[in-house]
Amino acid sequence: MTVDPMLSSYSDLLFQGTLVVYLLAMAFYAVEYVSARAPGAAEAEQVAEQVAEPAAVAASGGSAGTGTADLGAVSAENADVPPPGNAAREPKARRSRASTFGRMAVSLSVLGVLLHVGSIALRGLAAERWPLGNMYEYTSAVCFAAMVAWLVLLQRSGGRTRGVRRLGVFVLAPVVTLMVLAGTVLYAQAAPVVPALQSYWLVIHVTTVTLATGLFIVPGIASILYLMKRSGRPAGFAAKLPAQETLDRLAYRTTVVAFPMYTFAVICGAIWAEAAWGRFWGWDPKETVAFIAWVVYAAYLHARATAGWRHVGAAWINIVGLAVVIFNLFFVNMVIAGLHSYAGLG
Amino acid sequence: MTTTIPAPPQAPSPNRASRPGALLRNAWRGLTSMRTALVLLFLLALASLPGALLPQRSLNQQLVDQYLADYPRLAPLLDRVGAFEVFGTPWFAAIYLLLMISLVGCLAPRTVEYARAMRQRPVVTPRNLARMPHHAVAVVDGAPAEVLDRVDARLTGWRRTRTDETVSAEKGYLRETGNLVFHVSIVGLLIAMAVGKLFGYEGQVIVLANGSQFCNTSILGYDSFRPGLRVDGTDLAPFCIRVDSFAADYLENGQPKQYRAQLGYQTADQVASGDAATWQDYELSVNHPLRVDGERVYLLNHGYAPRFTVTWPDGQQRTGEIQWQPVDTRTYLSQGATKFERPGITDPAERQRSSIAVTGLFAPTSSGGQVVSSVFPDLLDPEAAVDVMRGDLGLDDGRGQSIFSIDQSKVDSGALVRVARENMVPGQTISLDDGTQIRFDDVSQWVALQVSHDPGQEAVLVFALLMLGGLALSLSVKRRRFWVRVAPDTDGRTRVELGGLARTDRAGYGEEFDRLRADLLDEPPNGGDR
Numbered sequence: 001m002t003v004d005p006m007l008s009s010y011s012d013l014l015f016q017g018t019l020v021v022y023l024l025a026m027a028f029y030a031v032e033y034v035s036a037r038a039p040g041a042a043e044a045e046q047v048a049e050q051v052a053e054p055a056a057v058a059a060s061g062g063s064a065g066t067g068t069a070d071l072g073a074v075s076a077e078n079a080d081v082p083p084p085g086n087a088a089r090e091p092k093a094r095r096s097r098a099s100t101f102g103r104m105a106v107s108l109s110v111l112g113v114l115l116h117v118g119s120i121a122l123r124g125l126a127a128e129r130w131p132l133g134n135m136y137e138y139t140s141a142v143c144f145a146a147m148v149a150w151l152v153l154l155q156r157s158g159g160r161t162r163g164v165r166r167l168g169v170f171v172l173a174p175v176v177t178l179m180v181l182a183g184t185v186l187y188a189q190a191a192p193v194v195p196a197l198q199s200y201w202l203v204i205h206v207t208t209v210t211l212a213t214g215l216f217i218v219p220g221i222a223s224i225l226y227l228m229k230r231s232g233r234p235a236g237f238a239a240k241l242p243a244q245e246t247l248d249r250l251a252y253r254t255t256v257v258a259f260p261m262y263t264f265a266v267i268c269g270a271i272w273a274e275a276a277w278g279r280f281w282g283w284d285p286k287e288t289v290a291f292i293a294w295v296v297y298a299a300y301l302h303a304r305a306t307a308g309w310r311h312v313g314a315a316w317i318n319i320v321g322l323a324v325v326i327f328n329l330f331f332v333n334m335v336i337a338g339l340h341s342y343a344g345l346g
Numbered sequence: 347m348t349t350t351i352p353a354p355p356q357a358p359s360p361n362r363a364s365r366p367g368a369l370l371r372n373a374w375r376g377l378t379s380m381r382t383a384l385v386l387l388f389l390l391a392l393a394s395l396p397g398a399l400l401p402q403r404s405l406n407q408q409l410v411d412q413y414l415a416d417y418p419r420l421a422p423l424l425d426r427v428g429a430f431e432v433f434g435t436p437w438f439a440a441i442y443l444l445l446m447i448s449l450v451g452c453l454a455p456r457t458v459e460y461a462r463a464m465r466q467r468p469v470v471t472p473r474n475l476a477r478m479p480h481h482a483v484a485v486v487d488g489a490p491a492e493v494l495d496r497v498d499a500r501l502t503g504w505r506r507t508r509t510d511e512t513v514s515a516e517k518g519y520l521r522e523t524g525n526l527v528f529h530v531s532i533v534g535l536l537i538a539m540a541v542g543k544l545f546g547y548e549g550q551v552i553v554l555a556n557g558s559q560f561c562n563t564s565i566l567g568y569d570s571f572r573p574g575l576r577v578d579g580t581d582l583a584p585f586c587i588r589v590d591s592f593a594a595d596y597l598e599n600g601q602p603k604q605y606r607a608q609l610g611y612q613t614a615d616q617v618a619s620g621d622a623a624t625w626q627d628y629e630l631s632v633n634h635p636l637r638v639d640g641e642r643v644y645l646l647n648h649g650y651a652p653r654f655t656v657t658w659p660d661g662q663q664r665t666g667e668i669q670w671q672p673v674d675t676r677t678y679l680s681q682g683a684t685k686f687e688r689p690g691i692t693d694p695a696e697r698q699r700s701s702i703a704v705t706g707l708f709a710p711t712s713s714g715g716q717v718v719s720s721v722f723p724d725l726l727d728p729e730a731a732v733d734v735m736r737g738d739l740g741l742d743d744g745r746g747q748s749i750f751s752i753d754q755s756k757v758d759s760g761a762l763v764r765v766a767r768e769n770m771v772p773g774q775t776i777s778l779d780d781g782t783q784i785r786f787d788d789v790s791q792w793v794a795l796q797v798s799h800d801p802g803q804e805a806v807l808v809f810a811l812l813m814l815g816g817l818a819l820s821l822s823v824k825r826r827r828f829w830v831r832v833a834p835d836t837d838g839r840t841r842v843e844l845g846g847l848a849r850t851d852r853a854g855y856g857e858e859f860d861r862l863r864a865d866l867l868d869e870p871p872n873g874g875d876r
Contacts, residue, residue, distance in 0.1 A: 060649045192597060195604050195632040253854070256821040261816055276633050278548065278644040278798045280806065281539075283433050284405065288398040294389045299387040301821075306380045324391075332398065341723070 007126035008190040014119035015140065019179045021112035021146075024174055029168035031314045036098040036166055036240055055220035062174040079210050102165045109151060109168070116144045127190040133197060135333055139182035141207075142329065144215020149254060153218065164250070170323035201272035209265035209290075213325050215258035220322025222251035223315040230312065248311070251318055252304065259297050266290055277339060286340035289328040296321040360639055376793045377444070387444040397432035401426065404431060411514060439734065445532060453529050460522050468505055471512035471829045472845065478829070478861040480846030484867040485839050490832040493840045499831045501867055504828065513830045524819025527812055536811035542802030547582075548571075548572045552669050553594035553793045554651055557605060561585070561617070562641065562797055586612045588625060592648055596724050600676055607645055607793045614639045630793075640799065647672070647794035649680055652730055656686045656703050656739040659781040664689060669792040670708050671750040675863030677720035680708045682750045685739055691694065694771035698738040703752050703762070704784060706732035717768055729787050730770050738760035826861065827848040842867060 047084050121140060124131035131137050150171045157164045194200075224246040241247065269290070274280040281287060300317040303309040309317075333340065376382055401409035410430045415423045428435035453753055475481055486493060490511060497513050498506070505513035510721040549568035553560045565571045565579035573579060588610040588653040595603040610625030628636050636643040653667040670682025691697045709720035712729030739754040739763040747753050756762040769777045771787040844863055848855035861871065 036485050068718075176858075187626055192601070192603060195602055198604070199633040260814065260821060264812050267814060269811070271807070272633075274803065275635060278642065278796045278842045279648070279800070282405070283397055283402065285398040289395055292394050293389040294396070295394070299384055299391070302380060302384050302387065304709070305385055310379075311385065336398065337409075 003128075003192070004126045010118050011126055011190070014115050014122060015090055015179075015183060016319045018112050018115040019183060021108050021115060022172060022176050022179060023113055024104045026109035026169055026172035028108060029172055030100045031165045032098045032102040032105060033169050033240060035101070037119075070294070073283050087117050089256065095343070098166075099194070102168070105168055105330050106154060106165065107326060109147060109172075110138065113144065113151065116140070116147065119251070122143060123177050123190055127197075129193060130203045130207070131207050132202065132210060133191075133193040135186040135330075136182050136188045136190040138206070138210055138249070138333075139178050139186055141210040142214040142217070143182070143209040146171065146175050146217040147214075148198050149215045154253065163246055166240065167225065167242065167250075170225060171218060174217060174221065199272060199276065201232060201268060201275070205265055205268040205272050206260055208268060212258050212262035212265055214331055215254055215261065216322050219251040219254040219258070219318055222254070223248045223318040223322075226251060227312065227319075230315075238328070251315065254335065255318065256298065262294065266294060275325035282339075284340060285336045285338040286332050288327065289324060289332050292322040293328060296324055320336050349829070357478070369587040374451060375446050380452075380579065383445065383448050383452065386441060388755070389441050393438050395433065396424075396429045398428050400428060400432075402432065404433070420640075429457060429674060430651060433598065442536070446536060449529055449533060453533075455525065456522075457526055460526060463522070464519065466829065468514040468516040471831055472516045473823045475829055475831060475843050475845030478845035478847050480855065482844045482863045482867065484869060485519060485835050485841050486867060487839055489838060490834055490840045493832050493842060494830070500862070511832050514827045515830075516826070517828075518660065518825035518850075520824050521821075521823040521825045524816040524821075524823065528816030528820055531816060532810045535806055535813065537804035538802040538809055540572075540802070542800040544574045546578045546800040546802070547571065547577045547579075548799075549797045550646065550794060551797070552649075552792050552794050553589045554667065554669070555589045555648075555793050557588060557590055559586055559588045560795065561587075562601055567795075569759050582629070583614045583641055585639050585641065586615055586617055587636075587643060587795070589795075591792055592793050594648065594724065596722070602723065605645060605648060607648075609636060609643075611636060611638055611643075615702050630795075640800045640801070644798065645793055645797040646796050649678065649792050649794070650708055650725065650728075651707050651790045651792050651801045652682075652684065652728075653788050653790060654684050654686075655785045656702055657785070657789050658688055658700075660690070662689050665787070666704075667790055668749060670729075670862070673707075674720065676723065678710050678723040679720035680710075681706065682708070683748075683752050685741065685752075687739070687741065694742065698742065698761075699736075701739040702733050702782070702784070703735040703739055705752055706730060708774060708789075709788075712771075716769070725791070728772060730786060732766075732768060732770055732786075733764050734766040734768075734776070734784060735762050736765045736778070757826065811856040824855060826855050826858070829860070830866070 007109040068192075120131050120137075123137060150168070154165060163277070210274065222288055225241050226244060229238050229241040229244050229247060269287070274284070275288075296317060300314055300321055303314040303317050306313075352541050372479045391675065396590055401413050403410050413430075414425065419835045424430065426795075428437070458549055462753075467734055468544060472478070479853040488496070493511060494508060494511075498508060499514065502516045504514055504515035504517045508514075549562075549565070551560055551568045560567060561584060562582050563584045565573070571579070584803070590608040590696050592605070592607045594605050597603055598758055607630040609628045609630050611628055612621075630636055630643065630645045632645060635645075649669055649672045651667050651669045653665060655665045656661060657663045664686050666684040668682065668684050670680035672680045686702045686704075688697060688702070690699040691700065707718055708728070708730045709718050709754075710724060710728055711720055711722035711726040713719045717730035717731050735752055735757070740747060740761075752762065765778050766776055767786075770776065772788050775783050775785040824845065826848040831843045831845075831859060833841045833843075835841040844857040844859075844866065846855060850875050
């Protein structure tokens with residue numbers, strides 16, 4: 001089991017390229033955000049609020065809402081699609097410039113993700129193992145997962161990307177931060193891993209837990225923005241955010257994908273621990289914090305069905321969940337000594 | 347747990363029922379409410395936190411001792427509330443037991459409700475479908491009855507009920523199924539874990555990798571043993587293990603690549619049948635435990651056992667080979683004490699004066715030089731830096747002592763004195779003042795094995811997988827309703843009105859409704875809302 005230094009250095013080059021492309025994408029998203037006008041903000045919010053009244057209200061677009069559980073989705077869509085009259089009133093040049101930057105940012109994100117795949121794959125080929133063996137590699141993969149989640153979300157919001165796309169800068173900002181951290185303080189040379197990690201469970205457990213962690217970043221950010229939008233502060237900033245319902249839906253929809261994946265990852269970890277460490281659960285610090293994160297996300301899902309917790313409370317819980325997951329990724333790996341101390345920083 | 351009930355139902359006034367009854371009922375309602383469950387989940391997360399941030403006895407006693415020494419004022423207080431064994435404390439148990447009670451209290455009525463809902467027909471079509479969040483109207487060809495037939499055929503897979511002019515359909519019952527399966531499985535998982543803790547055990551033992559054997563016959567065979575509450579060690583599965591050899595591969599920087607121990611083993615049945623000659627082979631390595639008779643045998647660690655032979659002036663010889671303890675996990679620098687009692691001496695006092703211990707450090711790959719240290723964990727260039735002690739080892743006084751060290755109090759009292767200090771390589775011999783020869787013969791390897799027994803773990807796995815399945819169902823399936831009302835229009839055509847309602851949070855029913863609408867009304871899809 002040897003390390004191919006050539007492949008390894010190509011992987012590092014691709015990593016740097018990825019970082020540069022992400023930085024550019026972030027800059028373009030930022031330009032889009034800054035130069036964009038509020039998405040017909042006043043009108044959209046008005047529509048949302050009207051629909052939220054229990055009375056039946058005919059909204060633009062044909063369908064009407066009543067005070068039901070499904071309401072949020074409906075009114076959110078109405079908020080996303082600007083009323084025709086409003087679009088006409090926007091200064092045309094300004095709008096198209098913002099959207100050009102937005103589209104370029106998306107293209108750059110796609111390019112970045114492709115480079116990122118290359119970097120991760122070459123790393124694995126260089127070390128002749130699955131490329132998730134130290135903090136540098138986890139962090140890189142977490143960013144990759146977050147970016148893929150972001151692009152999938154964009155894709156799935158289809159023709160109505162306008163409101164959602166401008167959130168790009170808020171996804172890219174933590175991703176770029178993590179990438180810089182990964183490339184500097186966390187960087188470790190490609191190398192084989194210790195015997196306990198030589199198992200196909202590494203592929204299953206660490207990949208799923210990394211993906212889930214990356215996915216959790218998106219709802220965490222959406223919930224932070226949701227709270228800002230809801231409070232309306234800072235005013236100029238909040239006005240440009242998509243409607244509350246869009247942000248809330250984004251947070252919930254991503255969480256319900258990430259949470260079962262996280263559960264699966266923890267179960268796989270337990271199965272692996274049974275084979276590697278002699279017990280399936282031993283309250284190792286990493287296991288304990290994973291348990292805490294799991295309980296917090298369970299609380300999030302319950303809060304959404306509890307009167308008085310549905311909106312602000314649930315969003316806060318989601319943010320706490322992300323904090324716990326990030327804490328588990330960094331603090332527990334690097335500071336607390338436990339069986340999961342594979343950071344490769346020693 | 348109970349979903350989407352805007353306000354808790356009003357409790358009946360205490361005057362109407364007897365006060366204790368009302369109190370109980372209110373307490374029960376409070377305990378099983380969603381809000382309480384939420385609070386208990388928070389408490390559970392919060393209570394687990396010290397388990398990650400503070401050292402825990404179950405993981406590392408030394409770190410706990412260190413912490414107690416470092417924070418002499420704070421640590422004893424933390425210790426009093428059990429912060430160093432969080433997951434065994436009554437308050438932690440109280441939280442999860444309350445959560446389980448709350449869960450069961452919520453599940454029971456919900457299961458009844460679920461059973462009833464499974465038999466119920468979909469609700470009657472509402473009078474005004476235009477009030478529904480999803481709504482469409484169109485006039486299509488065909489008589490009302492024909493149109494309804496077509497609707498009926500399109501809605502296969504939906505539970506539906508038909509009248510002369512309406513179809514009411516509902517889908518997504520699996521959501522609640524998944525939800526119940528998930529929550530019931532949590533209870534099952536907890537019970538299975540409890541069974542494992544009650545009836546399971548873990549034992550650790552060091553075996554020399556030179557053909558030495560270990561049999562799982564009693565607790566006494568182990569170096570350390572952690573029994574479950576209901577385990578007294580009388581009915582262990584008596585299988586046997588023989589460790590033939592151990593090999594480790596390392597990278598150039600000393601990082602281990604692979605550990606392997608070649609084993610022979612006999613199952614309890616083979617041992618019972620008296621067939622001592624048949625051994626099955628197994629290569630024990632990290633990630634590949636030996637599973638035999640419902641027990642699992644793990645390779646935990648390895649180390650070195652230097653072999654010394656002492657030859658007394660009268661020609662008597664004794665060979666000692668016992669594990670030395672690795673003190674540096676990177677280089678496997680080890681320390682230990684190999685102890686010898688002089689044979690052929692009947693006078694206890696004389697015997698006490700002439701016992702010998704070889705203590706010191708052992709380096710598998712020596713740095714060379716005067717001060718021996720280890721530079722690599724593999725057995726490439728072994729050297730031992732030994733102190734030879736002579737006198738009273740304290741082996742006769744009935745107190746247990748560590749196999750890795752000598753009794754320091756005997757050294758302090760002068761009963762045990764150092765008679766030589768030397769660096770030795772295998773094959774080398776040193777002579778003491780009285781003519782006693784001590785030869786460093788060779789080095790063996792040892793392996794640390796763990797035998798684990800957990801009768802609950804298969805059930806835990808099954809419940810965990812059920813949980814996962816239930817979770818996936820309850821988060822992905824949408825509970826939704828669909829209504830169709832037909833009325834005759836002019837020219838023998840039919841006016842069709844559709845209504846849709848998703849009953850779950852942020853469900854995204856729009857696309858599906860739009861597809862149904864396009865299908866039933868022969869209209870192109872409009873992209874729909876989600």
